[in-house]
Amino acid sequence: MAKTAETVWINCLKIIKDIVEWQHFKTWFEPIKPVELKESVLMIQVPSQFFFEYLEEHYVNLLAKTLKRELGKEARLEYRIMVDSGNNGRNGSMDIPASTARTYTNNEMDFPLVINNPVKNPFVIPGLKKMQIDPQLNPIYTFDAFIEGDCNRVARRAGKTVAEKPGANSFNPLVIYGGVGLGKTHLAQSIGNEVKRLHPNKVVLYVSSEKFINQFQDHSRNNAINDFIHFYQLIDVLMIDDVQFFARAEKSQDAFFAIFNHLHQSGKQLILTSDKAPKDLDGMQERLLSRFRWGLSADLQLPDYDTRIEILEKKMKNDGLDMPKEVVKYVAYNISTNVRELEGALISLLAQSSLNKREIDLELAKKVLRNFVKTSSKEITIEAIQKMVCEYFDVSYDKLLQKTRKREIVQARQITMYLAKAFTKNSLKTIGEHFGGRDHTTVIHSCQTVKDLMDTDSLFRENVMELTQKVQLAAM
Incomplete structure (x- = not known):
């Protein structure tokens, strides 16, 4: 057929x-x-x-x-x-004219070590010159593009030190560890790109542990392990990504041990990334783990809200994009898992905006983020919402229940009722009882008042949005 x-x-x-x-x-x-x-x-x-x-x-x-x-x-x-x-x-x-259409060639070959002259077996090249080694770095990964926050400050600053004085610092090896999507690869490659900028004569190479293992196995089958090890001993700054995968490759660990020792003793720099701290890596030779501990182990943690805002704003600036502030805040509040998810949500927003030919607004953001935010497994309570609102407006809980006409107290109570209706399964009568025994008509009036004010008062709308996002975070 x-x-x-x-x-x-x-x-x-x-x-x-x-x-x-x-x-x-x-x-x-x-x-x-x-x-x-x-x-x-x-x-x-x-x-x-x-x-x-x-x-x-x-x-x-x-x-x-x-x-x-x-x-x-x-x-x-x-x-x-x-x-x-x-x-x-x-x-x-x-x-797109045929002349500009992409023609695919074999992308599955090993990385090319001789620029503009890719070879199937890159390690056995007669008269290989050091400067011919392609560092395998992505130029978009730079320190300027890596937002610093409390979650990554130690690792980023250690990385800068390493880049300025590779091999001549106390952070050798530098082990960067943390969960998926927190920026380990970005930071490691930022170091490599900075080394190439500051020290153009240094030989830099970034390689994943999986690629390293596959290459080792290929050379082992061809009885060329010495060539393999000799190649890696040419490197001045070696970055190995995801070293936890060495756990399933005992013989590759032996080869890496020999490479590690040679580079370290020669004053060369090693940068390693892992999903766990060295002490928690299972299946690794103790002699390797002890060497990982010679330098500095720096972790990357989940970015806090302010850092997530900065990441989104930086991404938007680099891509020449513009989004309403309330949408940026909404995305930052609701995507708290990792940087990759955060950027993925932004890209999806842009894609939906392009597909539907509509401006990015809060409604579109809510629709797109349904695919990113997990359904809440926690049930938020009226008491929890009351506490959040009191803390936000610096109002005591007792005043929230009092019969008073003070504008700030009345609005705080109305917003609390509005959020209680939106995020809890309680009836209007039950919500009213939590506010000094008020009846359900008061709750209905409060909710309508909040909706009306959100349409006419931008500061009020921003306050409600921030509190809404706080409640959503508490329910995640």
């Missing part, structure tokens, strides 16, 4: 769906439509220029691999971008 654009793309999606996170799959792959298949060239239609650029930047390797599985090594991908045709209000399309 002859292949069609639809069948090829459906088969590609089956593979991609198992690799990409569900939300990212929904955002970036479901809107794509297959258009045409000519021999080994598949044309796909994407909704906007923004989509095209994002796919090229973030998913080009994945698209290449899946397409090659379907169409062979000569597979190529071309794009058709939907464009707004202007006055007639209809959508048109624009094909």
